[in-house]
Amino acid sequence: xxxxxxxxxxxxxxxxxxGGAFVAGRTxxxxxxDVANVGGxxxxxxxxxxxxxxxxxxxxxRLHFAAFDLTTDSRDDVVAxxxxxxxxxxxxxxxxxxxxxxxxEGAANLPPDDTxxxxxxxxxxxxxxxxxGPGFFERLGLDDRKPAALADLPHFPGDTLDPARSGxxxxxxxxxxxxxxxxxxxxxxxxxxxxxxAVRWSQLGFGRTSSTSTTQSTPRNLFGFKDGTANVKAExxxxxxxxxxxxxxxxxxxxxxxxxxxxxxxINMTIEVWDRQPLEDQEGFVGRTKAGGAPLSGGQESxxxxxxxxxxxxxxxxxxxxxxxxxxxxxxxxxxxRPGYNFVDGSNALGGLDAGLxxxxxxxDPGKQFVPVMNRMATTxxxxxxxRFTSSALFxxxxxxxxxxxxxxxLLA
Amino acid sequence: xxxxxxxxxxxxxxxxxxGGAFVAGRTxxxxxxDVANVGGxxxxxxxxxxxxxxxxxxxxxRLHFAAFDLTTDSRDDVVAxxxxxxxxxxxxxxxxxxxxxxxxEGAANLPPDDTxxxxxxxxxxxxxxxxxGPGFFERLGLDDRKPAALADLPHFPGDTLDPARSGxxxxxxxxxxxxxxxxxxxxxxxxxxxxxxAVRWSQLGFGRTSSTSTTQSTPRNLFGFKDGTANVKAExxxxxxxxxxxxxxxxxxxxxxxxxxxxxxxINMTIEVWDRQPLEDQEGFVGRTKAGGAPLSGGQESxxxxxxxxxxxxxxxxxxxxxxxxxxxxxxxxxxxRPGYNFVDGSNALGGLDAGLxxxxxxxDPGKQFVPVMNRMATTxxxxxxxRFTSSALFxxxxxxxxxxxxxxxLLA
Numbered sequence: 001x002x003x004x005x006x007x008x009x010x011x012x013x014x015x016x017x018x019g020g021a022f023v024a025g026r027t028x029x030x031x032x033x034d035v036a037n038v039g040g041x042x043x044x045x046x047x048x049x050x051x052x053x054x055x056x057x058x059x060x061x062r063l064h065f066a067a068f069d070l071t072t073d074s075r076d077d078v079v080a081x082x083x084x085x086x087x088x089x090x091x092x093x094x095x096x097x098x099x100x101x102x103x104x105e106g107a108a109n110l111p112p113d114d115t116x117x118x119x120x121x122x123x124x125x126x127x128x129x130x131x132x133g134p135g136f137f138e139r140l141g142l143d144d145r146k147p148a149a150l151a152d153l154p155h156f157p158g159d160t161l162d163p164a165r166s167g168x169x170x171x172x173x174x175x176x177x178x179x180x181x182x183x184x185x186x187x188x189x190x191x192x193x194x195x196x197x198a199v200r201w202s203q204l205g206f207g208r209t210s211s212t213s214t215t216q217s218t219p220r221n222l223f224g225f226k227d228g229t230a231n232v233k234a235e236x237x238x239x240x241x242x243x244x245x246x247x248x249x250x251x252x253x254x255x256x257x258x259x260x261x262x263x264x265x266x267i268n269m270t271i272e273v274w275d276r277q278p279l280e281d282q283e284g285f286v287g288r289t290k291a292g293g294a295p296l297s298g299g300q301e302s303x304x305x306x307x308x309x310x311x312x313x314x315x316x317x318x319x320x321x322x323x324x325x326x327x328x329x330x331x332x333x334x335x336x337x338r339p340g341y342n343f344v345d346g347s348n349a350l351g352g353l354d355a356g357l358x359x360x361x362x363x364x365d366p367g368k369q370f371v372p373v374m375n376r377m378a379t380t381x382x383x384x385x386x387x388r389f390t391s392s393a394l395f396x397x398x399x400x401x402x403x404x405x406x407x408x409x410x411l412l413a
Numbered sequence: 414x415x416x417x418x419x420x421x422x423x424x425x426x427x428x429x430x431x432g433g434a435f436v437a438g439r440t441x442x443x444x445x446x447d448v449a450n451v452g453g454x455x456x457x458x459x460x461x462x463x464x465x466x467x468x469x470x471x472x473x474x475r476l477h478f479a480a481f482d483l484t485t486d487s488r489d490d491v492v493a494x495x496x497x498x499x500x501x502x503x504x505x506x507x508x509x510x511x512x513x514x515x516x517x518e519g520a521a522n523l524p525p526d527d528t529x530x531x532x533x534x535x536x537x538x539x540x541x542x543x544x545x546g547p548g549f550f551e552r553l554g555l556d557d558r559k560p561a562a563l564a565d566l567p568h569f570p571g572d573t574l575d576p577a578r579s580g581x582x583x584x585x586x587x588x589x590x591x592x593x594x595x596x597x598x599x600x601x602x603x604x605x606x607x608x609x610x611a612v613r614w615s616q617l618g619f620g621r622t623s624s625t626s627t628t629q630s631t632p633r634n635l636f637g638f639k640d641g642t643a644n645v646k647a648e649x650x651x652x653x654x655x656x657x658x659x660x661x662x663x664x665x666x667x668x669x670x671x672x673x674x675x676x677x678x679x680i681n682m683t684i685e686v687w688d689r690q691p692l693e694d695q696e697g698f699v700g701r702t703k704a705g706g707a708p709l710s711g712g713q714e715s716x717x718x719x720x721x722x723x724x725x726x727x728x729x730x731x732x733x734x735x736x737x738x739x740x741x742x743x744x745x746x747x748x749x750x751r752p753g754y755n756f757v758d759g760s761n762a763l764g765g766l767d768a769g770l771x772x773x774x775x776x777x778d779p780g781k782q783f784v785p786v787m788n789r790m791a792t793t794x795x796x797x798x799x800x801r802f803t804s805s806a807l808f809x810x811x812x813x814x815x816x817x818x819x820x821x822x823x824l825l826a
Contacts, residue, residue: 066760071764106692108691108693109692110691110692111688111690111691111692112637115637115688118633180632180755183635183757183768186766190685190766191685199766200760200764201759202759202760202767204619206593206619207591207592207596219593220533222528224525271528275525276524277524278521278522279522279523280522290529291517291532344477344615345617345758346578346758347615350611351484351611352612353600353603354615355596355600
């Protein structure tokens, strides 16, 4: 019996034609919507468009993020890689196998075109987003095309980074409602990339911590709080252009316009210590209530904080409260689009959980947005006492691939 | 604003009275069924009963497994721990917070009774299953109550175990449809256990690999195959008594009757090597088709394999095929109940994924069931070339707690 992932889905969802405009909304496909989905799934998002999917897509529940190092200096090899990755990513996001031949349809004497663990699973809202790290340009002799903003991030106070899970020449962010689908995507891209790239580090996130769309509620991080309420949202067109998408006149805009930068930071939380703090202290560190996420100055989660409101001992939202330290109004209007995922990676040497937040920010210019806010946070945020920054990476996220194009074509062609 | 997990759920689901008979079916609660659930959720399973939940419960999608070491020699401390754990586990499985006071309802100057990250989430089919390792008995001076079957597992050919993530004095298996709920449970039990236990190792599983009920379809492991079709299923009452539940006349049956043994094995798969094997070789190693999971001797997934059917070169199901090596008919009728979960824990030093199967087996006697089958597998199974056994642990799983009892009471009271 031969069954492709496509076959079981009753015909792959057609890729929506996206003529210049990115479609963040769901494409509705009876073929996929009828399939029971363990992940509370969604049908397919289009892979092609002006922007890559997975930036303003309403954040999915599960993440598999992988950083790769190049194992070749050949620009031709890398073009072939990106062509193959683009093709495979488009198929997988539409609920099909990674290759043109179904996982069990190929010649019996050849390795399958797909590893098979996603057979029968729907697209599950899978998005695959590619990025290029600083080393990508150096290794391929593309230094003259490397934007100044793609400099290595500076060392921040309190950073205790593990080099083995920092950096990388390329990245793949796979987000889906079903972790099996996200893992399948990364695994197959790694398989396809054999000979040109090797996995440098990889991170699973089990639960989203942010809303990136006004249609979503804000979930909770492992401090038990809602965070990221002031995120740039997918529906804020003007704010996206100002804060997230690289513009044609920006440095690197000749190939990166319509793209963005992805900052990834693995942030361990000392949750065992946190859990011993009184509720009022926790709320003071965050600057929001734990129950509903409203600012301590009152209202609902969406209410703007009033940083001037007096409390019994200084302002009701303390000077070092997280919400104040990172708020746009306190940072020259700087905003970011921050998806983020909870992680637990086993245990640590102290008899606790190796747990925290895998932070992701999409910004138009990391040096002007992420770096100043991170510096301010590292030096003045009450939360930092309960955080350990263990990994850091920066990637340029090229714009989306149009019909017939491969991701990164404007840089490499 | 004060909101407990209970409050948001509109009243916790009542614990179903379980008078001697374990209820594997779902309790239907409008309050929980109405809540949107990211994990495709289920309402609450009863915590109390003849058997602990989480053994024959239809396997949930996500796992957080933690092994703990005792940090006390005091039997009184451990009784208090198990009382507190029983109380918290019962609450959490019913969708409530870990403590009697809601996560944000307590005194502002005290640490909350619950860490809060599951506020607003439904029970999500959470089960919490406790076990005692060999060291538990030694540390507490209970050697005379330790069943002979709870001996440390022998070294198997090919074992490359990491001692830091093997063994443990106690274990907690938390399974749920939503990983945030499973992680929340383990994290709160670790918090409650501070001073008596410390986490020794911990493992997340992102996707179930087995069906433990006839109501479930068999999912796929990271080889892309269906496995465990011959599992003991929850509906096979006689087989459960014969193969899974410790009987009153068994060694240790005075306190362990109605319980079981849990074997945990972290099995890395060399997926990058596997993915380069031709389809027919993969199918030969497993003894089943990749597409539908039918034995190579024909039929459907549920068809009994015909190990005598000739092929072109020996039997059509090879002598070293996994399905043959571990099949009850080739192992004196030995069967096990095997839930199991896919895992990816970042990357390895070879530029690949640190991925595989977290194997769990529930058996009536590990020495008579798991050990001989594992020895046979280690020496004759074609799959073993693609496996690395990196962790191993064995626990006695006490019977369920009746009303007013704590887990393990028959051993410790």
